[in-house]
Amino acid sequence: MPSVLPDGDPVPASGELPPGALDGLGSRPFGFYVHVPYCSTRCGYCDFNTYTSAELGPGADRRDYAATVIEEVRLARRVLGAAAPPVETVFFGGGTPTLLPAADLVRILDAIGEEFGVRPDAEVTTEANPESVDHAYLKELREGGFTRMSFGMQSAAGHVLAVLDRRHTPGRPAQAVREAREAGFEHVNLDLIYSTPGETDDDWRASLTAALAAGPDHVSAYSLIVEDGTRLAARIRRGELPMPDDDVAADRYLIAEEMLTAAGMGWYEISNWALDEEARCRHNLLYWTGGDWWGAGPGAHSHVGGTRWWNVKHPAAYAARLAGGASPGHAREELSAADREVERVMLELRLESGFPLADLHPRARTACARALADGLLEVEAFKAGRAVLTLRGRLLADALVRDLTEYI
Known part of the structure; x- marks a missing residue:
């Protein structure tokens, strides 16, 4: 979730949607996104709405976070009413959702099921830093109804990880994939980033080789975007690092396409490759094909029937709104x-x-x-x-x- 929220029209305290927004609800796929804004450290390239412990004040204790999100899930049921269909996909993103106890993630998923119902064949994903999970944690998620893991690998080159301010060690993502498989996850994604300053073609090939050797059934590969206000942008502005080059990024994309295709993966979206249709991320496909979704959490965006809205950014403000019985919506727009x-x-x-x-x-x-x-x-x-x-x-x-x- 981006750290800067756009302007828009006020959201009523009740969260009620404009007339017509609920027309057709149930005829389109419906999913839930849960934003978990906590990180152990802030990556230098990241512009998402995330916070380290040092950046949070009173009212934002992550021990209370699951209960707060569950209040928004209940609000969603009141707003959407009986027309809301069972949920087809749930996606926990961040931040690092797996900084919360596995039991908290399962509690939130259970609340979504209690309020809306979760289809028996639903896809339930969480993002994870490879260092933030172990076999026991993954097993608890799998037994709690999660079906898909997405690990932030980014690179296999230590010096590239250092530029990105990533804290995991090369080799740990592959181990996390193995642990996820052992815990019963059939679907595992690895996220990669290319064209980081200082990365070479050989570094990128080595990252792809390492990712494929880990055995995921899905790989996402994104060109690095330098966002204003990030530590990486400041380093580039000071001349410490070169700006990523578009031609280099294009060459890296071609390398990714060649290597991933050779490994049996097919592209189904410009930045995403999967072994087969079952391995494709159904939650993202819901976004890309005009489905409806409710986004819970600070700064989370939602879309239902042509109305899009977004929540207040700070976890303390988010919690205060819900504790007062009001929608955490910051603003909205009718498309x-x-x-x-x-x-x-x-x-x-x-x-x-x-x-x-x-x-x-x-x-x-x-x-x-x-x-x-x-x-x-x-x-x-x-x-x-x-x-x-x-x-x-x-x-x-x-x-x-x-x-x-x-x-x-």
Whole structure:
């Protein structure tokens, strides 16, 4: 969850949504996101809404956090009412959710189940720092209903981890994957970051090799983004580190595609590869395909029926709102039809299934024809009526999205 919240319209103390927001609720996939804002240390590149113990004052004790989130889950039931369907996906992100006791994460999941019901085939994921879990912790999560683990590996090169201010040691992510498998998790993801200052092509290849050797069924690989206000941005501004280079990032992406494909993984979203459809992250697919979700926790964002809202940032303010019986919502916006269409193009075009040409503005379809001629779109998919990115198209996806949404 980003650390800077946008402006918007006030959220009523009751959390009540605008008229029409609940129309169609239940006809779209419904998920829950739970933000856990605690970290043992702050990574130099991170711009998420996270806090170390030293940054938190009274009212933000993480020992009380599960009970506070459960109050928001109950609020969600009151706001959404009987039309809310059983939850298809639950995702615990952060921060480091696994800094909480496993029993607390299970308590929150149980509360979601009690209020909404969780489908028997639901995907339940938590992110984790590899150092923050062990076999016993993972076993407790698995027995409590979690089905998927996502470990922040980032790199196998010690000097790259140092630039990122990551505290785990090379080799620990692979051990965490083994422990997750032993605890009964069938689905395990490793997150990687490329184009960190000081990283070489060989470093990146070594990271991919180490990740694949660990045996996950899913890998996410993201180009490093230097966010204003982070320690990394300050170091680059002072000249201590070079700014990541776009051409280098493109080369690293091509290396990732080559190595992950050779290992039997297929891309299904620009930054995500999986061994098969079962291994794909269904929660993220819910975001990318226009589903509904409630985001619980400080700074968490939610979306239901074209209304998007976000909670107050600080854990103490968040807890105080809920203790007073009020919504923790900071602000909200109602997306126009044009806003929703732009987001749909932007997100669906990133998927390997692509976007239906018939749903584009006629001028945008002309832009697609140019993109096809430029080698950015797959020929056979285009003939079948869909805009699907080629490998080159994935590298230039942002520019193509701008072209296709210009007429919306």
